[in-house]
Amino acid sequence: MRAAWRITAKDLRLRLRDRSAFILGVVAPLVLAYIFSIVFGGAFGNDSIATIGFVDEDGGEVAAGFGEAMEALSADGIIEVERLDDADSLRARVADGDLGAGIVVPEGFSARVFAGEPATVDVIGSVDAPTVTDIAESIATAFATGVSDTQRAVGAVLAGGGGGPDVIERVTAAAAEVEPLVTVGPVEAATRVLDSATFFSVSMAVFFLFFLVQFGVLELLEEEQGGTLARLEAAPIPRWAIPLGKAQTSFVLAVIALTILAVATTLLMGANWGPPLALGALFVAVALAATSLVGVVTAFARTVDAAGNLVSIIAVVMGLVGGSFFPVTGGNRALEIASLATPHAWFMRGIGELQAGGGLASITPSLAALAVFAVVGGLGAIAALRRRFG
Amino acid sequence: MKVVQIGLVGLRRMLRDRSNIFFVFIFPLVIILLVGAQFGSGSGPSVVVSHDGGPLVEAIVERMADSVVFREVESESEVVDAVERGAASAGIVFPDGFDDAISEGRASQIGFVRRPDEPGALQPILEAAVAEVTADHRVAAIVARSTGAEFTEALEDVAPVRAAGVEVQTERVGEELFPDAGQFDVGAAGMLVMFVFLTALTGSAVLIQNRQLGITHRMLSTPTPTATVIAGEGMARFLVGLFQGVYIVVFSLILFRVDWGDPLGWILVLVPLAAVGAGAAMLLGTLFRNPEQAAGISVISSIGLAALGGCMLPLELFSPGLRTIAHVTPHAWALDGFADLTYRGGSVADVLPEVGVLCLYAGGLILLASWRLRAVIRA
Numbered sequence: 001m002r003a004a005w006r007i008t009a010k011d012l013r014l015r016l017r018d019r020s021a022f023i024l025g026v027v028a029p030l031v032l033a034y035i036f037s038i039v040f041g042g043a044f045g046n047d048s049i050a051t052i053g054f055v056d057e058d059g060g061e062v063a064a065g066f067g068e069a070m071e072a073l074s075a076d077g078i079i080e081v082e083r084l085d086d087a088d089s090l091r092a093r094v095a096d097g098d099l100g101a102g103i104v105v106p107e108g109f110s111a112r113v114f115a116g117e118p119a120t121v122d123v124i125g126s127v128d129a130p131t132v133t134d135i136a137e138s139i140a141t142a143f144a145t146g147v148s149d150t151q152r153a154v155g156a157v158l159a160g161g162g163g164g165p166d167v168i169e170r171v172t173a174a175a176a177e178v179e180p181l182v183t184v185g186p187v188e189a190a191t192r193v194l195d196s197a198t199f200f201s202v203s204m205a206v207f208f209l210f211f212l213v214q215f216g217v218l219e220l221l222e223e224e225q226g227g228t229l230a231r232l233e234a235a236p237i238p239r240w241a242i243p244l245g246k247a248q249t250s251f252v253l254a255v256i257a258l259t260i261l262a263v264a265t266t267l268l269m270g271a272n273w274g275p276p277l278a279l280g281a282l283f284v285a286v287a288l289a290a291t292s293l294v295g296v297v298t299a300f301a302r303t304v305d306a307a308g309n310l311v312s313i314i315a316v317v318m319g320l321v322g323g324s325f326f327p328v329t330g331g332n333r334a335l336e337i338a339s340l341a342t343p344h345a346w347f348m349r350g351i352g353e354l355q356a357g358g359g360l361a362s363i364t365p366s367l368a369a370l371a372v373f374a375v376v377g378g379l380g381a382i383a384a385l386r387r388r389f390g
Numbered sequence: 391m392k393v394v395q396i397g398l399v400g401l402r403r404m405l406r407d408r409s410n411i412f413f414v415f416i417f418p419l420v421i422i423l424l425v426g427a428q429f430g431s432g433s434g435p436s437v438v439v440s441h442d443g444g445p446l447v448e449a450i451v452e453r454m455a456d457s458v459v460f461r462e463v464e465s466e467s468e469v470v471d472a473v474e475r476g477a478a479s480a481g482i483v484f485p486d487g488f489d490d491a492i493s494e495g496r497a498s499q500i501g502f503v504r505r506p507d508e509p510g511a512l513q514p515i516l517e518a519a520v521a522e523v524t525a526d527h528r529v530a531a532i533v534a535r536s537t538g539a540e541f542t543e544a545l546e547d548v549a550p551v552r553a554a555g556v557e558v559q560t561e562r563v564g565e566e567l568f569p570d571a572g573q574f575d576v577g578a579a580g581m582l583v584m585f586v587f588l589t590a591l592t593g594s595a596v597l598i599q600n601r602q603l604g605i606t607h608r609m610l611s612t613p614t615p616t617a618t619v620i621a622g623e624g625m626a627r628f629l630v631g632l633f634q635g636v637y638i639v640v641f642s643l644i645l646f647r648v649d650w651g652d653p654l655g656w657i658l659v660l661v662p663l664a665a666v667g668a669g670a671a672m673l674l675g676t677l678f679r680n681p682e683q684a685a686g687i688s689v690i691s692s693i694g695l696a697a698l699g700g701c702m703l704p705l706e707l708f709s710p711g712l713r714t715i716a717h718v719t720p721h722a723w724a725l726d727g728f729a730d731l732t733y734r735g736g737s738v739a740d741v742l743p744e745v746g747v748l749c750l751y752a753g754g755l756i757l758l759a760s761w762r763l764r765a766v767i768r769a
Contacts, residue, residue, distance in 0.1 A: 020682045028690045035694045039712070040703055049509040078510050095563045116554050123560040128567050131435060134457040135511050137560055138518035144556035145521040151553030152525075153532035160537065160547060174535040181492055181527050182520050184513060187466070187483060187501040193476035195507070309409030316417065320424065325702075327476060333461070335424075336477060352475065 003237035007245025008216075012252060015215050025212035025257035029204035030264055036200040037269060050132045051080040052139070053090045053102025053124075060110025066121075066143050070103075079135065087122065094124050100132025101125035103140050113147055150175045192352040198272045199327070199348075201265035205258055206347045207324040209290050210315035212257055214308060216250030217243075217295045221304045243385055247291050254287035274354025278363055282350045285370035289343040292377025299384030318342040343373050392614060393621045400596065400626020401633060404589075418585045418638050422646060425581065426574035435479035435512060438463055438472040444489025446523055453519035458512065466501065473503045480504045480512045492527055495534070495541030567706045568733050574646040579728040580701035582638045583663065583721050588692035590631030590667025595685040597623055597675030606767055620672075620763050624756060627671040631664035651731030655738045659727040662748035666720045669755025676762040695719045705729075720751045 015021040054070050056063045067083075074081045082099065084090045090102040104122040112119040121140045125133025154171045194202060220243055223229040232242055262279065265271035273279050294311050301307030319325065321335065322344025328335045339345035350366030404410055437458045441447045451460060461478065463469055469481035481503030485491075491498040500520065504510040521528075529551070530544040537544075568576055600606045600623070609619050639656060642648040650656045671688075678684040696702060699721025705713055716722040727744035730736035 018680075020680065020686060023683060023686045023690075028686065031690055032694055032697070035697050039697045039708070050511045073514065078513050091561075091563055095565075097564060112554075113556065118554045118557065120557045120559050123558060125560060125562050126564040127562045128564060131457070132511075133560065133562070135514050137558060138457075138514040140558045141518040142514065142521045144558050145518070145525055146528075148553045148555035149525055149528045150532065151555065152529045152548060152551050153536065155553055156529060156533045156544070156548045156551045157536055159551060160533075160539075171532060171536045175532045178528075178531050178535045179497055181495065181497055181531055182524055183497070183499045184502050184517055184520070185499045186510075187470060187481070187503040189470050189474050189481075189503050189505055191505040191507050192474045193505060193507070305409075309412075312409070313412045316413075320421070335427075349475075356474065 003241035058109040100129035101136035201271040213250035289373035295381035396622025397625025425577035441484035584696035594674035595681035627668035665752035672759035
């Protein structure tokens, strides 16, 4: 063990003197996380509330009721409502892209409804905001259906011979009193989705981790090619101490870089990585997984260059599939399932659990999955090294 | 002539490097495919739903299918889990026996699941579908209340009754941001610009290797002026970038039917873009002494500039302030050029301003790099 740590200490000293490890492990993820969160922050998720315009050109009782229903949706935080003076100004705002969609209650609407004549409600939506237009259309449809429900009820009562001079008032009053048959109620849910600053901090950290850990294990091939490995082997130390020392270098570099990044992005970008203890467990697990996976690639590669190239390819593909560049959940189901074959996805999932307020127990699946990567990769690397060096 | 020869040697070296099989030939096309698959379809927000069946429930789900994409799961906990992890924008939980309850006039509550950080704007879409599908039931409830009749009898009576009603008319206004853009078009242009720059820029490491291995000095020991050697090194980076660009255009056209517009147009944009990449690579090659560091910085700055320049998220979706900042990068100008040629419906003449700006970038970078390179080579 002493020998292995000696090798690690020497390698770490070398790495700290050379800036490459620092650039790849810390500078790259930090700079890119910052740029990505600026560029994609606004378009990330749907965290802005849709604003829907409302124009009451009618001024009557029914339109006023509609206005109140819209305000109620706004009070529930479902949409925001902006009242405008007339349909033309709404149309101009939507055409400019200022508003996604709006609803117009035209002049004479209430009078037509009371007279039992066909009436219309107009929705003006932007061609580039289909979902907001759908929402406005739905609000109008729900309201229109309510109006026609009352009209139909009046018709049904009249048809059933239950008329009388006050039938309209009676039925309208009943419509207002009757308990709604179907209600829509909220179901408690937390958020295990990372906000954009945290997402890019975490995703870039884990993406570049796979490039950073090369600086330890790849050294084995460099020593082999440079002839220093033979000299090390001649020394009175156990043979396994050499690869172990290199793996320890990767592991230590990984944990140091992750820690620096967590602190730096928390301070600079307001990223939320979660409680330190559980986070530490995730860091250790992902550092082991990355070291083992890069280790097994290294053990199979013939030259330093070949190993470096192969690791880059695997790191880039896993980063892409694992959701380092864009969230893979939502939308494409096949990609979501494929992402589970990467340590990236499990690591980010773990951070998501911590962000939702979970403790060590909540990240057990992530820790277990990362441990599987570490063990499988580690055993593969050991087997390959045995064959290679006897 | 020597300039072109030195340049061609550089291109040949790039093509012989086996790792480039992936990063130059396979990777760009895979990314174009993935980005197109993830974002190009545009079929609406995703919603998970759980229910125990029945005609009313199915009618409600069917009504909403125009606006959202549904995925059905078994239980409420699965709905909540999918929403919490971001696998869906919202979730809907129909209580067991929903259909029976409504058919008998008993009140029932549908659960709407959303994350605390999401506004839940999809709820009105659910409410409208419910209102339309259960309209008869609501009318029957009103009639029962007014006349004291039984709900189930009223339900049969109201079914044939019609009213003048209120019609919702929708008018769509504004100009589409990407009118004729195919699924892969917008993403492909972004990736082309990113990879031309990236592939050219990673050549900065080759420039340093050439100095380390003494190739540059050996070239200078032949009767070749310094200016020719510098121009040749630049030509190599330029040819590599140009090759990458033409490769992506041709193969994305064949594989994904990406529309690149007039060939003269995209060549006009691609040539100065590759020259910008070449200039940047030469400059970077003079700033570092270690090829690994240069390669690392190349990748970081290529990805960073690409994100900032609109290669990953279309410039049209940037805020106005950020769009101005984006145009500090040559990427944004090149993308504007490709947009003119394709979905903005312009002609070759429309890209000339963007081509001009790219030429200025290329000229400036190449001059600066040549001056630096001369100093470095002679040192």
